[in-house]
Amino acid sequence: MAVRAGILGATGAVGQRLIQLLEPHPEFEITALTASDASAGKTYKQAAKWRVDSPIPDDVAEMTVSATDPDAVPDDVDLLFSSLPSSVGEAVEPTFCEAGYVVSSNSSNSRMADDVPLVIPEVNAEHIDLLEVQRDERGWDGALVKNPNCSTITFVPTLAALAEFGLESVHVATLQAVSGAGYDGVTSMEIIDNAVPHIGSEEEKLETESRKLLGTFDGASLSHDDVEVAASCNRIPTIDGHLENVWIETESELTVEDAKAAMRDYPSLSLRSSPDQLIHVFDEPDRPQPRMDRTLGDGMAIAAGGLRESTFGLQYNCLAHNTIRGAAGASVLNGELLLENGYL
Amino acid sequence: MAVRAGILGATGAVGQRLIQLLEPHPEFEITALTASDASAGKTYKQAAKWRVDSPIPDDVAEMTVSATDPDAVPDDVDLLFSSLPSSVGEAVEPTFCEAGYVVSSNSSNSRMADDVPLVIPEVNAEHIDLLEVQRDERGWDGALVKNPNCSTITFVPTLAALAEFGLESVHVATLQAVSGAGYDGVTSMEIIDNAVPHIGSEEEKLETESRKLLGTFDGASLSHDDVEVAASCNRIPTIDGHLENVWIETESELTVEDAKAAMRDYPSLSLRSSPDQLIHVFDEPDRPQPRMDRTLGDGMAIAAGGLRESTFGLQYNCLAHNTIRGAAGASVLNGELLLENGYL
Amino acid sequence: MAVRAGILGATGAVGQRLIQLLEPHPEFEITALTASDASAGKTYKQAAKWRVDSPIPDDVAEMTVSATDPDAVPDDVDLLFSSLPSSVGEAVEPTFCEAGYVVSSNSSNSRMADDVPLVIPEVNAEHIDLLEVQRDERGWDGALVKNPNCSTITFVPTLAALAEFGLESVHVATLQAVSGAGYDGVTSMEIIDNAVPHIGSEEEKLETESRKLLGTFDGASLSHDDVEVAASCNRIPTIDGHLENVWIETESELTVEDAKAAMRDYPSLSLRSSPDQLIHVFDEPDRPQPRMDRTLGDGMAIAAGGLRESTFGLQYNCLAHNTIRGAAGASVLNGELLLENGYL
Amino acid sequence: MAVRAGILGATGAVGQRLIQLLEPHPEFEITALTASDASAGKTYKQAAKWRVDSPIPDDVAEMTVSATDPDAVPDDVDLLFSSLPSSVGEAVEPTFCEAGYVVSSNSSNSRMADDVPLVIPEVNAEHIDLLEVQRDERGWDGALVKNPNCSTITFVPTLAALAEFGLESVHVATLQAVSGAGYDGVTSMEIIDNAVPHIGSEEEKLETESRKLLGTFDGASLSHDDVEVAASCNRIPTIDGHLENVWIETESELTVEDAKAAMRDYPSLSLRSSPDQLIHVFDEPDRPQPRMDRTLGDGMAIAAGGLRESTFGLQYNCLAHNTIRGAAGASVLNGELLLENGYL
Structure with a gap:
């Protein structure tokens, strides 16, 4: 029933x-x-x-x-x-x-x-x-x-998949679709042939919500994770799908192959709306892209790609459908x- | 003559x-x-x-x-x-x-x-x-x-302005206009309602060219600066103007006000194409924006804004006209x- | 003074x-x-x-x-x-x-x-x-x-230039920029990757204002012209510049060359904001285009092009900067x- | 099999x-x-x-x-x-x-x-x-x-639905998506914040193919219909879905209600890819729109709307998914x- x-x-x-x-x-x-x-x-x-x-x-x-x-x-x-x-x-x-x-x-x-x-x-x-x-x-x-x-949901599953390597610091830049601001949130004059490097309170949400999500509940209270996160948020002329550039530094060494494996193996759930594969990892360097990949898993999957060894640790990109998964x-x-x- | x-x-x-x-x-x-x-x-x-x-x-x-x-x-x-x-x-x-x-x-x-x-x-x-x-x-x-x-030129003047504080590390995410790829470089099917998180060799250019530009010439040879730079590059549906999100960590403490002053005071040159003000610093948090600000100084100025204390140091955004200044x-x-x- | x-x-x-x-x-x-x-x-x-x-x-x-x-x-x-x-x-x-x-x-x-x-x-x-x-x-x-x-101003000068051939009927389809609706008039969700084939009361404005503009003032009262005009208006994802497709039927025979000459020869005025050349006629079939041609004559010129003999008479395209000339x-x-x- | x-x-x-x-x-x-x-x-x-x-x-x-x-x-x-x-x-x-x-x-x-x-x-x-x-x-x-x-397919079914009223003349202006030119057909520099009022040979295709489609086959040879069609074609910054403005004049009087009924009643076929309803008629004046309506009938339906009595006859808009139905x-x-x- x-x-x-x-x-x-x-x-x-x-x-x-x-x-x-x-x-x-x-x-x-x-x-x-x-x-x-x-x-x-x-x-x-x-x-x-x-x-x-x-x-x-x-x-x-x-x-x-x-x-x-x-x-x-x-x-x-x-x-x-x-x-x-x-x-x-x-x-x-x-x-x-x-x-x-x-x-x-x-x-x-x-x-x-x-x-x-x-x-x-x-x-x-x-x-x-x-x-x-x-x-x-x-x-x-x-x-x-x-x-x-929505912008927090996009990158936190990838952090969760890599948590076993000991997350220390995260930098994340977002390229967010206009639908995230609601139907009337972004005028066309603001965004056509343009980008806006500011979304009110959004950076703080990524920085604080991520730590709560990755935190530990002991049955009585919740401890937030101590990973340090710095976010920079941008609105771009895209209808749906938030794309994010992520750099992470970890306690343990983290290779590209280990990171891909950890993301691909990160389990989904058997809840009806959970996708079969939670994190879809692309080997092509130019994916994920919002228009191409936002409907993976009926809009409930997270897409990741562009993994490479960065100057400081690992860097990659991730994407989710902001009004469905997000x-x-x-x-x-x-x-x-x-x-x-x-x-x- | x-x-x-x-x-x-x-x-x-x-x-x-x-x-x-x-x-x-x-x-x-x-x-x-x-x-x-x-x-x-x-x-x-x-x-x-x-x-x-x-x-x-x-x-x-x-x-x-x-x-x-x-x-x-x-x-x-x-x-x-x-x-x-x-x-x-x-x-x-x-x-x-x-x-x-x-x-x-x-x-x-x-x-x-x-x-x-x-x-x-x-x-x-x-x-x-x-x-x-x-x-x-x-x-x-x-x-x-x-x-x-072009993407290197956009952020290096801001680094130069802050060099006195001792640059240690830089993370930079770029939101680049389609004109940067030349007239036929990006098809409309690739980029309308989309973004592409990859531009071939671009990240390496930002990471290496910036160190050469900030290096020292002693009359005989050139030493590259040792600031460490990690870049992530994106193409977005914008005609002209590269926007960049920057996080920097410095040896000396660097406040938002000191950074603004250093950028505003950073000297231009008397060359004909140099703008009167090299770096135009906005106090409004949502500027610079490509369509609004790319023609500052006849397209030869650098625009900066969104300065704030980050989790790790300072973060800000900068912008330049990629086919003129860039x-x-x-x-x-x-x-x-x-x-x-x-x-x- | x-x-x-x-x-x-x-x-x-x-x-x-x-x-x-x-x-x-x-x-x-x-x-x-x-x-x-x-x-x-x-x-x-x-x-x-x-x-x-x-x-x-x-x-x-x-x-x-x-x-x-x-x-x-x-x-x-x-x-x-x-x-x-x-x-x-x-x-x-x-x-x-x-x-x-x-x-x-x-x-x-x-x-x-x-x-x-x-x-x-x-x-x-x-x-x-x-x-x-x-x-x-x-x-x-x-x-x-x-x-x-604004949409009336775009095509009426071309009609005025051709009036000597005896205007009988005009069909006009408009492709209008978002700035025509004011800063908040069109949301980004409405127009990105889209077009809207309706602008409230706009079609009536083209149909009636054009007849008044082409009418005759005898010192006492104004007679509207009797040319019949049918308009269809569309909003498209363009910032500035209204583009219009026009078909006209005239009493006298009207060749492409005669029409081009009439438009090019149509006089401007010596008012300060009048452009030197009122109607700029392109020979290239794919012009005028909004982003390329809207600033002709500091945004005060009318651009025309694509003139060809139509099934019914003459057809052509015209363009003006909607927030400047319009x-x-x-x-x-x-x-x-x-x-x-x-x-x- | x-x-x-x-x-x-x-x-x-x-x-x-x-x-x-x-x-x-x-x-x-x-x-x-x-x-x-x-x-x-x-x-x-x-x-x-x-x-x-x-x-x-x-x-x-x-x-x-x-x-x-x-x-x-x-x-x-x-x-x-x-x-x-x-x-x-x-x-x-x-x-x-x-x-x-x-x-x-x-x-x-x-x-x-x-x-x-x-x-x-x-x-x-x-x-x-x-x-x-x-x-x-x-x-x-x-x-x-x-x-x-693709642009012919979009409007011919609506003409076929109205053929019983005796088609005399048709004016059609198209607003065509970039996918119609193939993956590399339209560069982003050509079309972002722009429109192009010319597509090579396209106007002739609408004008001649429509007459062949509406013609009569007597078992031995095919006579083309004698409706006169004038087309004007534009490319706009839309991914998929061709939108068209149509004016028609008919021998018999044609009211908006008769036209809507004729379109709605026009039969589909029982072929697997035929949509249940061939022509979907909107009463809302601002529909159909490419992004909203191109997937009607799994992309195989024709959408029509904006029907009104024009200065000369009837006018309306129609839309089809150009790479599926088209x-x-x-x-x-x-x-x-x-x-x-x-x-x-």
Whole structure:
């Protein structure tokens, strides 16, 4: 029997991707959609400017949108996916959790909170049990789990694959697609024949979220990893797919061949949305590329390539689909993890 | 009286920029144009597919193109600018120098040769006197001076400005415009809605040319600087302007304010093509941007911005117009330096 | 002595271009800048997000922005340029005219009003005297003159040049740059790797404004031309420069050579912003192109090319810089016409 | 039992799409691949620079490429798909047909020959029987069928749907994607922030192929339709999907609602690659758009929208995926028609 799923912030770019991913999903069934008060009461078709490249599902089109409020959401919901703007998420996600809802959220608020698990299932599934600490501390019947920022998700799996060599330092430069800023986030005048070497707060997210994701949960509290990360973030004229240049220094010697093997052998999970191969490693020096490789593993794989011995250690490039693996798909995957681990 | 200037490889993208820059130049007069044998004997207008955004000068349009051969070039030439493909440059530049021509070359061949000065005048003008060593060793009446690769020119002036703090290590990621590959270098299918994390040999150029440029010439030989540089190069869908993310670690403590001051105070030269302000430093975090800032100082300035304390040291972004400051303008500037220093 | 000029709506995309054009203009001096109430009282530098590709002039940067209200504007103003959103223009332009101001407006409101001259000086300068009718009818001391829509300006000069052959029908398809919609008008998600075959009300503007521009003013009233025009408008991923495909049928036979001659011979004016050659005709079949040809005549020329005998008559392509010739430059040119004709 | 299919010109952009479409096709099995002599003897993986957005099928990767010569092609081939450059197609397609091969060709050579059927199955399937005339006249055991140019395929189905109203005249402006020129056909310097209002011979193809497609085959010879068509062709910075603006005049009155109904009701076929709905009609005025709508019907549907009463008749926009419906998919569909009609 399918888990009844609602979507908080269903009309935005990530909300639309969530609908696209959940609609054919065998384990989840969409039963609630929320948006701003201005949209409440409208059909989804009226409320949303549909923008993804498959038609809006017929039954979703006719669903009535609710306000984003625990009192307004229909009763038949087991799990909420949240793609709210972070300021809204900050305000309302706790009210849903307090009202007993389990929330798998893509919003950036509370990601670094001590008792909120920040999870990429293939990397740190065991952090999910921080939810027990959360429930104890907050007295919630519900629960709040977060997935990281899209640019963080792109490179952390490759770091996890290399962690056995002892990560010491990481430099990462990102070339990020415009969809990461939402539908209206980047104007065409800003980005055509251009690049913008700044995305607000993004560098800090890569630097801090990565350490939390690679950290250790001892059943009571979470220690962040001590790898030092420096990030530089750029927006480029690409629709989907974040490309990242990474340099790492490790305690143990790390050859190109060892790194490729570690990435290829890094296990995926049997969750429905996990790709068969988590990290797809290219031998061609000019791959991965956003338009060519963002849909590997239905947009849920990480692509890596360009591995070479750098002046300082190893350098390589990695890529992920920012609105699937990096946002909507990440939240769905966390929903699957919640289901498997008995939180629903 | 104007220096009579020829252009080797005049029909290519950099050759066209050379014409655009030399035509109004008060010190140089275009007297010879060469191209491949297939173009020899044609008017320039017939031989070249003109692509820069100002009309082809009338007198240049009607000039007859010569083969790229010392015997074919008209006699009335004091200085040759070379924008040949490197394989051609490798073969023919020495024959011109041996025949007595002074060559200011943008081609990548011989840049790292011990007796070939690699010069950005504002950075290492004194290296030009390596030409005396060159003439002694090679028995040339002519001379060969090189400007660095476009992506090298973009960040080396900022390193030079910070050298007083003791450069230890540099990581640099580049976001390079398509014009850097020449007119036919990047197909539209390769780059629209995409980025390519690889440019053949480019990373090595940044890593090695930067050390030569920052090195010391003692009148007899050149020592390369020992700063360690690691580069990662990307092509993005931008017409002109290379943007670079830089992280540096220095021996002395380096604050953001000290770095800004050092860059702003770094002197330009009084050569005609040198900009009034060599390094333009932005306080806005999202600048420089290629389309907005590539024409600063008529395309000859370096733009910097986004300075912040990084996890490891300082990080910032820099930008230069790759076909002006990074190629044609760099060769013209070296021509001006040759003139000022009595090599013509 | 310079005409003292104010700009209504000075912070928008066209307002910025107006500043860029007026600042070095020998006949006009910027003495007032207005914007929305939220910006009133700020310096221009604080109020505007400056986006054009030359730095903001120092003196303009420090000017104080006024509210867009006749009572708020400084007294020392002889002429107002208006680049207000049309809904705002509709409301406030008449109040300025009533208060005695002469307004040269780019806003789309009132363009088709019987007593408002719609002028491209090289095409229908004589329509400017409709202002006397306007003043009579409205009892204004001021006056209101309009320039047409950017896409209208692009093709009407070519029609005017061919009018002697008896225009019967015109089909025109436009490929319009994103800057035509203002800085925030087109999101990057809408247009990268895409085209949008619809621009609200644009087709009607081409179809009706062209007939007014080609009409006849008899000193008392204006008759519209009876040429029939059908337009289809598209937005494409280009920054500046509207390209248009035109098919025309004429009463008299019209050969390609006759059409080229008529366009080349069509006179420009001696107004300061008029280009030496109004219509630049290319013989190459693949020109004009936006990025290559939009800056002809400092952005004030019309480029035409691709003339060929069509199945039905003649077909050709034309191009103009939409924010210079098509907007800010058009308003400045009308200001120059007002000055020459004694309306200031 | 599957039809054994070879691909002439298998390494190019259309050849790659053919592989992508044929590999999962239940009725066809790829048994031969040809390319230039330089590639003969290599594995396909070595010979082709694979560029489409799904991985190269494993078994195809290891196939040996033959020269494009009847003597070099393996024996076990029932049907050849041809995506040769037209100059090569002109020379070699007849030699294959003479050698007994049935060829479904996308190459532009011979499309207008009197005895060569030019077919869009949903539009003029009955023209396929012109092959009997062809075999008689040429004495071939094989046969040659052509699909039209990509830009022709995009608008002809909409004309066919409206033919009952009596087509008199058609104006069509195209906005064509770069993939239509093949992988290397359009450089990035040509098209980023630009548009090119010329594609060699393309306008003539739309004007003449459309009349042949809409013509009548009486069992002995083919009469072309007498609708008059004028085309203007543009290349824009879009990867896939040709968008076209169409104006038509008809003998009978044609309302927007009648036109929509005629398009929606126009029948598709039961061939495997025919879409369920041939023409998808949008009511939204800003659709179809290339990136949003090119994959309708797995890239085999035609999208139409923006229907409105024009100054002269009806105007609308249409769109098709140029390398699927407009090229590789068109050839596969003709292969299916050949199979159904007993030509294999």
